[in-house]
Amino acid sequence: MLQAVEGTQLSVDTSKQHLASFVKWAGGKTSLLPDLLPHIPHRLTSYYEPFLGGGALFFGICARTTSFSAHLSDTNEELINAYRVIKESPDELISFLSRFQKEYDSAPDQSAYFYQKRDWRPTGRVESAARLIFLNKTCYNGLYRVNSKGVFNVPFGRYKNPRILNSGSIHAVSQVLQNTRADLRTIDYKDALAPCGTADFIYLDPPYQPPSKTSSFTDYTADGFSEKDQEELAEEFGKLADKGCMVLLSNSDTAFTRHLYHDFEITKVTVNRPINSVGTGRKGYKELIVLGRPKKN
Numbered sequence: 001m002l003q004a005v006e007g008t009q010l011s012v013d014t015s016k017q018h019l020a021s022f023v024k025w026a027g028g029k030t031s032l033l034p035d036l037l038p039h040i041p042h043r044l045t046s047y048y049e050p051f052l053g054g055g056a057l058f059f060g061i062c063a064r065t066t067s068f069s070a071h072l073s074d075t076n077e078e079l080i081n082a083y084r085v086i087k088e089s090p091d092e093l094i095s096f097l098s099r100f101q102k103e104y105d106s107a108p109d110q111s112a113y114f115y116q117k118r119d120w121r122p123t124g125r126v127e128s129a130a131r132l133i134f135l136n137k138t139c140y141n142g143l144y145r146v147n148s149k150g151v152f153n154v155p156f157g158r159y160k161n162p163r164i165l166n167s168g169s170i171h172a173v174s175q176v177l178q179n180t181r182a183d184l185r186t187i188d189y190k191d192a193l194a195p196c197g198t199a200d201f202i203y204l205d206p207p208y209q210p211p212s213k214t215s216s217f218t219d220y221t222a223d224g225f226s227e228k229d230q231e232e233l234a235e236e237f238g239k240l241a242d243k244g245c246m247v248l249l250s251n252s253d254t255a256f257t258r259h260l261y262h263d264f265e266i267t268k269v270t271v272n273r274p275i276n277s278v279g280t281g282r283k284g285y286k287e288l289i290v291l292g293r294p295k296k297n
């Protein structure tokens with residue numbers, strides 16, 4: 001629905017007011033959107049985001065247009081399940097979250113309620129999505145971290161009045177996933193990129209290369225993303241650019257990442273990053289944006 005904003009000529013699509021990541025995600029790119037969005041082509045036909053996480057750029061694009069097809073993937077199975085459930089069964093999900101919100105708000109011991117949900121192993125896909133969203137909104141810093149057995153182990157976050165249910169957000173996300181006919185897959189980025197060709201736009205936002213050994217927070221799933229993985233990704237990036245795909249990548253600005261992408265157009269930006277391992281240094285974090293067009297000599 002379009003509505004004129006009072007006193008201006010602007011129109012705002014009210015159905016998209018709630019459009020943003022439905023989870024807080026380590027390395028989420030909301031604060032980098034002003035630097036990323038200008039690189040999105042006006043004529044976007046096919047969009048690949050194989051390190052999806054909270055999908056900040058995907059939602060940023062959808063706030064402008066949903067006239068493209070989306071190929072969204074991540075190795076985090078629980079996360080991809082949540083996207084699928086939002087796309088296909090938003091109302092069922094909302095009824096679970098609404099119950100969790102009421103139970104949490106009235107729980108005599110909210111920490112105990114959190115740990116009870118953390119220990120719960122739901123078998124249904126909607127319940128599993130509801131648990132992931134509940135834990136994301138109530139755990140420490142909205143982190144997703146699992147132990148070597150793949151069991152979520154982030155402690156209670158002690159937030160005042162966390163918003164576990166945001167039905168406006170769930171409906172808005174569901175709508176854009178449907179409009180873009182999003183295919184949502186739990187696969188490694190290399191498999192996700194195998195079908196890419198010339199008309200495709202690809203955004204790569206891998207787990208960060210840590211700027212120093214002490215600030216490593218790259219274990220988004222049971223598998224970390226090593227230096228070797230970063231090198232293989234850079235190779236993949238080159239192959240995609242050679243195929244004629246448009247490739248955009250973000251990573252931390254380190255000597256190592258600058259070297260990996262020295263053949264390409266690099267922009268250095270400074271942003272606030274919402275999550276890091278030690279809870280300090282949230283301001284002025286240096287990032288690289290790399291464009292997959294070979295350098296002109």
Ligand SMILES: C[S@@+](CC[C@H](N)C(=O)[O-])C[C@H]1O[C@@H](n2cnc3c(N)ncnc32)[C@H](O)[C@@H]1O
Nearest residue numbers: 027028029051053054055056075188189205220
């Ligand atoms: C930096 S986060 C992406 C953040 C996202 N751009 C956002 O705005 O929230 C990186 C993501 O890559 C995923 N990942 C890690 N290794 C992967 C792999 N080999 N293939 C695909 N996804 C992977 C992680 O599960 C994590 O969600």
